[in-house]
Amino acid sequence: MGKGEELLEAIKCQDISVVQKILHKGKGKILGSSKKVNVNFQNEEGLSPLHQASLHANVDIVCLLIDANATLDLQDANGMRALHYSSLKGKVEVVAALLESGSKASTPAKNGVTPLHLAAQYGQCSVCAMLMQYGGDPTVRRHDGATPIDLACEFGRYEVVEIFLTNSSCISLIESYAVQHFETELSNSNSPLHVAARNGHIKVI
Structure with a gap:
């Protein structure tokens, strides 16, 4: 060895x-x-x-x-x-x-996953806040299109969502979804709100 x-x-x-x-x-x-x-x-x-x-x-x-x-x-x-x-x-x-x-903070892996994607998915609130301080972006998309805020909503990470909503880019993303998907059926939309609803995360909504 x-x-x-x-x-x-x-x-x-x-x-x-x-x-x-x-x-x-x-x-x-x-x-x-x-x-x-x-x-x-x-x-x-x-x-x-x-x-x-x-x-x-x-x-x-x-x-x-x-x-x-x-x-x-x-x-x-x-x-x-x-x-x-x-x-x-x-x-x-x-x-x-x-x-x-x-x-x-924001360099992705081969599949487009950033450290913030992982921290959001696993509900690591303090890490999410720190990554954002160093330039981590909650709206950046991995290769399948999912953003960190999408993952936080999908997995019911309420406290992470609260942290992300202090970011102006994140708010703009959610507002753009609201305009685009106003009349979209729940099953056909991938907005953070719809993802949270489909997974039963009422507190996130």
């Missing part, structure tokens, strides 16, 4: 002491050696150490990797970045560490 694989395994096991030894406290050297470890190593799925740490929502390991100059917006095989995984998990401290270090 190479050092990259060892680092991934240590992160998967949440063994911060081993991670520290491999990174030599963020200097990218194996303890007691001049040989460097590749902090951007990717496995067959394209997962890097930063992906893995974000997936496990471990802010201490994420910060160690950032200090070791891990590439923030490295993409896995599906175009997902560390910020996608941390947004899905809802660990706001990890999201903050990535954003404050320069990760891009």
